Amino acid sequence: MPPDAGRGSGKIKIIIVDDIPEARENLKKLLAFEPDIEVVGTASTGREGLALAKELLPNIVLMDINMPDMDGITATRELRRLIPTAGVVMMSVQGEAEYIRRAMAAGAKDFLTKPPPAEELYATIRSVAEMMEEVRPVMSSGMMSMTDLSPAKNKGLGSGRTTHLIAVYSPQGGVGKTTIAANVATELMKDGTKVLLIDGNVQFGDVGIFLNLKPQSTILDLLNEVQDLDMDLVDSVLTTHDSGLRVLLPPQRPEEAELVDPTKVKVLVEKLYGAFDFIVIDLSTKLDGMALEIFDIAERIILVMNPTLPSAIHTLTVLSLMEELGYPENKVQIVLNKVTPELERAKVALAVGAIEAKMKRKALGVIPMDERKVLFAVNRGTSIVAKERAASPAKELIALADALRASVSTESGEMESVTPEPSKPSGSLIGRFLNNSKK
Numbered sequence: 001m002p003p004d005a006g007r008g009s010g011k012i013k014i015i016i017v018d019d020i021p022e023a024r025e026n027l028k029k030l031l032a033f034e035p036d037i038e039v040v041g042t043a044s045t046g047r048e049g050l051a052l053a054k055e056l057l058p059n060i061v062l063m064d065i066n067m068p069d070m071d072g073i074t075a076t077r078e079l080r081r082l083i084p085t086a087g088v089v090m091m092s093v094q095g096e097a098e099y100i101r102r103a104m105a106a107g108a109k110d111f112l113t114k115p116p117p118a119e120e121l122y123a124t125i126r127s128v129a130e131m132m133e134e135v136r137p138v139m140s141s142g143m144m145s146m147t148d149l150s151p152a153k154n155k156g157l158g159s160g161r162t163t164h165l166i167a168v169y170s171p172q173g174g175v176g177k178t179t180i181a182a183n184v185a186t187e188l189m190k191d192g193t194k195v196l197l198i199d200g201n202v203q204f205g206d207v208g209i210f211l212n213l214k215p216q217s218t219i220l221d222l223l224n225e226v227q228d229l230d231m232d233l234v235d236s237v238l239t240t241h242d243s244g245l246r247v248l249l250p251p252q253r254p255e256e257a258e259l260v261d262p263t264k265v266k267v268l269v270e271k272l273y274g275a276f277d278f279i280v281i282d283l284s285t286k287l288d289g290m291a292l293e294i295f296d297i298a299e300r301i302i303l304v305m306n307p308t309l310p311s312a313i314h315t316l317t318v319l320s321l322m323e324e325l326g327y328p329e330n331k332v333q334i335v336l337n338k339v340t341p342e343l344e345r346a347k348v349a350l351a352v353g354a355i356e357a358k359m360k361r362k363a364l365g366v367i368p369m370d371e372r373k374v375l376f377a378v379n380r381g382t383s384i385v386a387k388e389r390a391a392s393p394a395k396e397l398i399a400l401a402d403a404l405r406a407s408v409s410t411e412s413g414e415m416e417s418v419t420p421e422p423s424k425p426s427g428s429l430i431g432r433f434l435n436n437s438k439k
Ligand SMILES: Nc1ncnc2c1ncn2[C@@H]1O[C@H](COP(=O)(O)OP(=O)(O)OP(=O)(O)O)[C@@H](O)[C@H]1O
Pocket: 170, 172, 173, 174, 175, 176, 177, 178, 179, 180, 201, 284, 285, 337, 338, 339, 367, 368, 369, 370, 371, 372, 374, 375, 378, 393
């Protein structure tokens, strides 16, 4: 992290990115009157703005939405990844909700309608600058961890355990992500292995419902303190299931999902390295900033799918996307859930072999459909693997946990260390694609 990226007690450094010269000039003139604000550069396209921001490390970027070459939304997504310490204020002549939503989703901190009244411009700049000062220490540690390839156990708060981060994902709802995540996490606890299950479905997570947990504290309690985290605080926030499984629950209300900052989640997960042997994170179906942050640092991504055509098509799309993101092949594993041999024989469901051939890989696990046993476990808040372990679907879930454990172990039996992916050039999917296709 360059030493002068912070503002300290100096002026708020601003870059103006707008393709219309008069618009740039007008903003510059307005800002020239403010003693605590300094315009350090101007650019006429998103791409130019990005290059300038990398060089000048501004505190704030005033970004127009509609520009040729690279538009403001794409540039904001790139900027968020490359220089997370710079706050973007998006500007547009259109102040419609859709524009504001897109700007915010790209990572803008505020939005101004063009031309902004002077007082509103100053107030917005100052409030975003203040916001960025508060998050700067968190961002700095996040940025450091992107390039720091030392073993995970040396980075976290924990007691030197080598942590394996497992992300459970599917682009489709209801395929069994939570069922797989909760049961695999429980089964991994064998022989004193310490496991944390994080409900990463921050809007409608149901790990708490599946395991009958009463939420007292949630991920927000840790994210708010992520700069000064210690293990006592972590312990007090985690919930413990009867089985001994530690669980980090999501916010209690859907609207609080907006308070979950993906960058902070990544920093939080990395701070928990060393304290657990496995961290399993049950994600939602969204392919958003949070999923990307977790995918990047995960040692294994389990793609859960069902033997149906829509599931196979979406899974194939995600697999090719992950290939294009540059993930090694064994990082991404498929698990087939709700497999029904009768339907397969009747040619109603896709055959496991046919799916594996299409995906060009063996499934790490094949879990049969058994509504009675799965619902029985959910209704009682227990895991499936806790009972009738020799019978389906417990035995297949146990085999999956064993296969996962083996897949992260080295040949000598030693656990290999987590090696985070090298820093990726952009937080946005489209940005990553453009970047990778240029190679
Ligand atoms: N192997 C299985 N056999 C029968 N029912 C199953 C099986 N796996 C999951 N289910 C059921 O399917 C439903 C969806 O499962 P689950 O909630 O685990 O999926 P999910 O992918 O996490 O869903 P969401 O996208 O809502 O998070 C639940 O009712 C669960 O009980």
